[in-house]
Amino acid sequence: MEITNISSLFCVKGIRFKIPAYQRSYSWGETQINQFIEDLENASSQYYLGHFLFEKSEDKSILLIIDGQQRLTTCVIFFSCLSEVLKDRKDVCIDLDDIIDYYLKDLRKGIQKFETVDEDNNFFLDEIIEHSHNAGNPTTRSQQRIRDAKERFLKKFAETDTEELLRWYHLIEEARITYFEVDNKIQAAQIFAFQNDRGKPLSNLEIIKSFFMLQIYLHSEGEDLANQNIRYIERYFSDIYSKIVRVTIKEDEVLNYFWRSYNSRGFNSEDSVSQIKQTLLKVEDKIQWIKDFMFGLSSAFITVEKIENSKDGYIMDLRYLNNMALSYPFFMKADRLRVSEKTYTRLAHFLENITFRTLLRGGRADVESRLNHYLTKENDIDKGITEMIWLIKNNGWWWYWGDHEMKRVLKGWFYRNRVDNYLLWKYELYLCNENHPMPHKVTFDDLIKNESIEHIAPQTPTNGDPIANGYGEYEGENGISSGEWLNSVGNLMLISQSHNSSIGNKSFAQKLASYGQDNLLNQQKEIVEFVSNKTNPVWDSRAIENRQKKIIEAAMDIWDLNNI
Numbered sequence: 281m282e283i284t285n286i287s288s289l290f291c292v293k294g295i296r297f298k299i300p301a302y303q304r305s306y307s308w309g310e311t312q313i314n315q316f317i318e319d320l321e322n323a324s325s326q327y328y329l330g331h332f333l334f335e336k337s338e339d340k341s342i343l344l345i346i347d348g349q350q351r352l353t354t355c356v357i358f359f360s361c362l363s364e365v366l367k368d369r370k371d372v373c374i375d376l377d378d379i380i381d382y383y384l385k386d387l388r389k390g391i392q393k394f395e396t397v398d399e400d401n402n403f404f405l406d407e408i409i410e411h412s413h414n415a416g417n418p419t420t421r422s423q424q425r426i427r428d429a430k431e432r433f434l435k436k437f438a439e440t441d442t443e444e445l446l447r448w449y450h451l452i453e454e455a456r457i458t459y460f461e462v463d464n465k466i467q468a469a470q471i472f473a474f475q476n477d478r479g480k481p482l483s484n485l486e487i488i489k490s491f492f493m494l495q496i497y498l499h500s501e502g503e504d505l506a507n508q509n510i511r512y513i514e515r516y517f518s519d520i521y522s523k524i525v526r527v528t529i530k531e532d533e534v535l536n537y538f539w540r541s542y543n544s545r546g547f548n549s550e551d552s553v554s555q556i557k558q559t560l561l562k563v564e565d566k567i568q569w570i571k572d573f574m575f576g577l578s579s580a581f582i583t584v585e586k587i588e589n590s591k592d593g594y595i596m597d598l599r600y601l602n603n604m605a606l607s608y609p610f611f612m613k614a615d616r617l618r619v620s621e622k623t624y625t626r627l628a629h630f631l632e633n634i635t636f637r638t639l640l641r642g643g644r645a646d647v648e649s650r651l652n653h654y655l656t657k658e659n660d661i662d663k664g665i666t667e668m669i670w671l672i673k674n675n676g677w678w679w680y681w682g683d684h685e686m687k688r689v690l691k692g693w694f695y696r697n698r699v700d701n702y703l704l705w706k707y708e709l710y711l712c713n714e715n716h717p718m719p720h721k722v723t724f725d726d727l728i729k730n731e732s733i734e735h736i737a738p739q740t741p742t743n744g745d746p747i748a749n750g751y752g753e754y755e756g757e758n759g760i761s762s763g764e765w766l767n768s769v770g771n772l773m774l775i776s777q778s779h780n781s782s783i784g785n786k787s788f789a790q791k792l793a794s795y796g797q798d799n800l801l802n803q804q805k806e807i808v809e810f811v812s813n814k815t816n817p818v819w820d821s822r823a824i825e826n827r828q829k830k831i832i833e834a835a836m837d838i839w840d841l842n843n844i
Contacts, residue, residue: 282461286329286355287453290393292381296342297334298395299349301518304431304486305397305525306353313432316354320448327451329355330420332459343461354429355452356394360408362449369442374449384409395599399522402424420525460691467610470488484532484553489517491557492570499566509567516574521582527588529604529651537608538580541616542573546609546656547648576616583615584608594628600702600724603639606648607631609655623662629844630665634672637681638840641689642768645680669841683836695767703835704774705804710834711802734775737766737819738785750788752820765821770828773803788819 290297299305308316319327334349345352351675363379366372381387383394396404403423406415408430418424482490492513500506524531539552549555556573563569587595587608587641598607607628614627638647650671654664671678679685694700706723737751737760746754765771779800781793792811795804808814810823 283456283458285453285457285502286455287382287460288459293386294341296370296395297352297392298337298342298344298345298392299353299397299702300346300514301397301399302514302521303349303397303517304521305400305420305426306350307422308350308354308429309425310428310432312350313354315427316358317433317436320451323451327455329452329457331454332457333622334459334461336461346462348459352394353396353426357408357426357429358433358452359449360411361430361437362445364411365437366442366445372442372446374446379449384587396426397422397521399525422525428500429768460573465801468616468832485520485535487553488535488556489513491560495560495566495570509571512571513574516578519578520581523578523585527581527584529584529588533605534580534679535577536606537584537605538577538612541580541609541612541655542576544656546652548652576612580612580617583612587611588613592625592628594625594632596724597632598628598635601632601635601639601699606635606638606651613655614661617661619661626665627661633839633841633844634668634681636699636702637672637686638778640703641680641685642698643680647681649680665844669844673841683841686835686839687832690769690835691828693764693767694769695735695772697734700769700772701731701774703769704733705774706838707831707834708774708803710838711806730764732777732780734773734780735766736771736773736791737788737824739766740785749786750818752818752822758821760821760824763821764823766826768824769826769831770826773807775804789817792817792819 286338308563329351330348332352333346334343335346337344355827359379360383363376365385366374367376377387392405392409395401400420400422403415403418404426405413406412407427415427418427442473468660470826496509496513497506500509520531536549536552539550539556540546543555543559544548544699560566560569560573586605588599590596598604610627610631611624614624619627627744634647651668654668672681673683689697697703702724737746741749741754746752746760751760752757752768756762758765760766760771779794783794792808795807807819807827808817810827811817811819812823
């Protein structure tokens with residue numbers, strides 16, 4: 281292990297640094313950059329930047345960064361921004377060309393001194409090294425983070441006097457570091473595994489990566505085969521890291537979903553890292569198991585990207601329901617089995633249906649334990665869907681999500697149910713076209729983002745006198761309030777926030793007139809149909825009950841299990 285500082289590390293002529301493709305792209309955000317700046321502000325004369333691990337590449341002039349790429353990338357962005365700000369100031373007592381020559385590019389050869397992962401490097405070169413206007417808009421999340429870090433540094437530096445900036449410059453240049461420089465992938469795998477799987481805050485994916493590398497080293501027959509196997513795994517991680525920046529869910533969630541789809545425990549899998557390690561240690565051919573696992577894990581990221589970008593109506597509905605932990609393992613299994621497009625759509629339809637029923641009912645009943653048999657069993661997916669539908673309709677263990685329970689929930693207090701907006705959106709589509717075609721012409725986000733839930737009979741009647749204002753009795757056994765009609769689905773409606781604020785708790789006749797205006801939702805326009813006396817309109821418990829019945833009938837049609 282060597283001890284040095286940042287300046288000495290970079291000053292070696294002819295040496296360049298590169299982040300290999302199988303390492304993570306830039307991931308520091310606002311919190312980490314702010315902490316970096318705060319550390320500089322609070323530091324006195326000494327700054328420690330941590331430990332780094334480098335591997336010599338076949339090109340002896342390039343050091344591959346195996347550990348520490350986030351800190352080193354941030355230092356290069358720091359020096360780039362510092363030189364950009366100081367060039368416009370007077371009485372700067374350092375040679376700015378030295379900053380560029382040491383940390384950004386070799387001025388004699390014009391060669392970039394520090395390279396990011398290949399996918400981001402052109403952007404990094406234009407944005408950070410050259411300060412070029414050709415960088416364009418970021419195309420990955422890591423490129424956006426690079427730009428965000430640059431802008432945070434520039435903003436902070438602009439507010440900071442030159443003397444303080446120069447103090448920060450010297451702190452980073454002289455920042456103490458320790459590092460290992462290894463000659464081959466086997467040594468890198470060993471050191472990375474033992475260094476990083478001992479309490480450092482790595483992601484679960486990174487822990488598995490280091491563990492796999494170590495197992496390959498321990499169980500490969502000979503150095504050449506070990507290097508070949510490590511390169512094989514590196515290519516998969518390179519592929520995975522390129523996908524991570526294209527999906528919204530976290531990498532460890534993808535790992536968990538894949539593991540549920542891959543092992544015999546299914547939804548009962550809890551500590552994925554521990555279970556993966558235990559499983560690997562029990563198998564005889566560990567190298568082949570790792571290769572098979574990595575192929576599946578890489579494919580799982582493809583599944584996530586496909587689901588996040590899908591225009592299939594039922595998959596879009598699942599995303600709106602925001603409970604994808606139930607669905608992703610099934611989709612990963614379906615992709616592994618290479619099911620037909622028709623079966624994939626049927627699976628999405630079933631998952632949307634059972635997810636809606638689960639969220640609608642809420643409570644502590646465990647749907648995952650019911651589904652687990654069909655997730656872990658290597659069965660025909662079409663057959664499994666048919667069996668699960670039959671069980672929901674006929675088996676008491678599945679009673680919680682049957683039609684009778686769905687009707688019971690829809691007949692009760694419904695306001696602030698987890699899916700109240702979702703149901704009313706689907707009801708709106710149903711009114712637009714009772715065949716509710718897929719994909720939806722109006723998305724959930726399009727309709728819901730400006731909508732709120734309106735109580736047609738207001739929660740607080742005007743002047744405390746509902747009857748005079750066109751509402752039924754509030755109190756009494758069948759009163760709007762005491763009979764739970766106030767918060768039933770029959771009294772709830774989607775309405776824009778501005779519209780809701782404008783009508784407040786006005787009289788029903790005034791509300792009804794506003795509901796009839798052009799370009800409003802069909803569920804607003806139809807309210808008049810439930811009023812018995814159009815001349816003297818009253819919104820009472822009977823009107824609410826009739827509308828509730830219609831919405832329930834629509835829901836039973838929309839989520840009819842026989843249509844799957």
